[in-house]
């Protein structure tokens with residue numbers, strides 16, 4: 001093969017190699033191997049002494065030409081690789097402001113808290129104050145001042161967690177009646193309050209019982225309060241919570257702190273002119289009555305002048321009715337899949 005052909009072949013292989021090389025180190029390696037002092041082109045130029053004087057300038061010029069071509073190819077490829085590296089670096093470092101951000105999980109109020117807040121809104125609208133009280137309560141307020149002296153048989157209805165003989169976990173929110181009446185200045189007008197909160201009983205948990213649940217106590221004390229006021233108030237509450245067409249029914253009952261006492265049912269469905277009374281399905285939702293004179297007197301309120309009504313309802317039971325939940329324990333397991341339904 002002539003020297004010229006060798007050079008042409010060399011040019012082609014090296015150009016091919018350059019065109020596919022992807023990193024600067026390998027490119028540099030090619031440059032040194034081809035164009036360096038020990039490379040084939042230098043060798044050709046060195047071998048020129050064996051050529052005739054006629055051949056020498058031609059071959060020399062040709063070798064130089066090829067060296068220049070290869071040098072340019074290396075430089076161009078170098079620029080291409082550097083560009084690629086820079087582009088890759090830039091795109092790796094750019095921030096795409098149109099990408100959606102990380103979702104922050106949004107919580108919602110517990111369904112029972114929602115019911116309580118709804119009741120608070122309603123009663124505040126009717127001029128009631130909201131009074132919260134201690135969950136660790138004195139026997140005196142929880143029972144005695146509610147007309148349940150020690151050894152009263154009705155204490156059995158509320159199995160109690162005692163902390164000492166005189167301190168207990170409140171079994172009902174009714175003690176707030178006594179606490180509020182004691183404090184209230186009746187010369188300034190009526191006492192109207194609701195008291196929501198947690199209560200505790202030594203019950204074995206099942207679908208309808210929980211050792212911890214909620215109550216909302218209601219109390220109105222003034223002159224000339226009658227059972228009609230109680231019924232009107234409870235009807236309004238039931239209709240706001242369950243719907244305008246629902247009705248309530250009062251049944252005689254017994255509570256030590258009220259006389260007379262009633263249990264109050266709400267109609268499961270709407271009641272219209274066409275509904276036959278025997279078709280109404282009644283659900284018991286709360287206890288109520290006219291405050292017992294003993295309860296007034298023990299809290300320092302004169303039963304000859306003042307009287308009123310009280311009621312105690314269970315928001316857990318309201319939530320079960322309103323949303324068709326069949327197991328009270330669902331409210332206390334804190335399973336987000338359950339709770340998130342009530343957003």
Ligand code: DAH
Pocket residue numbers: 171172173174217218255257258286287288289310311312313
């Ligand atoms: N404290 C009662 C209970 O836990 C509920 C209750 C009934 C409260 C009648 C009242 C009331 O204020 O008048 O069973």
